[in-house]
Amino acid sequence: xxxILLGIALLMAVVGAFTATGTAANRGPAEIDIFGGSRGKVPxxxxxxxxxxxxxxxxxxxxxxxxxxxxxMKASGALTSKQVMNAQCIKCHKAEKRAxxxxxxxxxxxxxxx
Ligand code: HEC
Ligand code: HEC
Ligand code: HEC
Numbered sequence: 001x002x003x004i005l006l007g008i009a010l011l012m013a014v015v016g017a018f019t020a021t022g023t024a025a026n027r028g029p030a031e032i033d034i035f036g037g038s039r040g041k042v043p044x045x046x047x048x049x050x051x052x053x054x055x056x057x058x059x060x061x062x063x064x065x066x067x068x069x070x071x072x073m074k075a076s077g078a079l080t081s082k083q084v085m086n087a088q089c090i091k092c093h094k095a096e097k098r099a100x101x102x103x104x105x106x107x108x109x110x111x112x113x114x
Contacts, residue, residue: 026065027046027047027050028046030045031043031045031047032044032046035070036111039108040112041113041114042085042111042113058088059084059088063084070084089104089111090106094106
């Protein structure tokens with residue numbers, strides 16, 4: 001009996017470790033500086049959005065879960081400049097504001113920093 005319990009405990013520890021590292025790796029960084037061109041970079045609280053929004057595809061249906069995905073797509077013409085900014089970031093922040101919920105920044109210098 002003891003052996004079986006020990007076996008189960010070990011198995012759970014191993015599965016737990018894999019799940020933990022797997023999640024950490026797949027979620028990407030908690031904070032990301034997005035390239036913001038002439039206006040300066042955009043510090044983005046990634047983890048906070050993941051926790052609040054739940055669904056990765058709110059954003060990642062438009063660009064993949066990869067480093068510098070937005071810049072790469074802008075360079076190839078798959079995304080236009082400011083498309084993510086307007087169609088995702090600002091659009092959602094405005095909608096949340098209208099709905100009377102907590103919302104993110106809406107003015108240039110609250111997103112862009114030099
Ligand atoms: C509110 C928008 C948003 C949501 C929701 C979101 N992400 Fe992201 N994610 C971004 C942005 C912006 C980047 C940076 C893209 C770039 O650098 O061009 C990014 C980058 C990433 C990267 C690459 C990071 C790197 O630099 O290596 C991973 C991995 C990732 N996200 C995973 C996830 C997962 C998993 C979820 C859901 C649990 C999620 N994201 C939800 C906006 C979002
Ligand atoms: C909610 C945050 C947010 C606000 C508010 C915001 N921006 Fe941005 N901006 C971004 C992000 C993210 C990017 C990079 C992604 C993209 O190009 O869509 C960006 C990109 C840019 C770029 C660079 C485009 C390029 O490809 O070189 C310029 C210029 C810019 N913004 C100007 C502005 C101006 C002007 C305002 C105010 C009227 C503003 N932004 C408000 C988040 C924001
Ligand atoms: C689908 C909705 C949604 C999208 C898309 C979204 N946000 Fe937000 N954002 C929010 C909400 C809701 C909050 C308020 C969260 C809170 O108070 O915890 C927020 C908060 C923020 C904050 C302020 C965090 C703080 O410390 O007060 C920043 C900065 C921000 N968002 C930037 C961005 C940028 C840049 C993008 C685009 C890459 C983006 N957001 C896309 C919903 C969104």
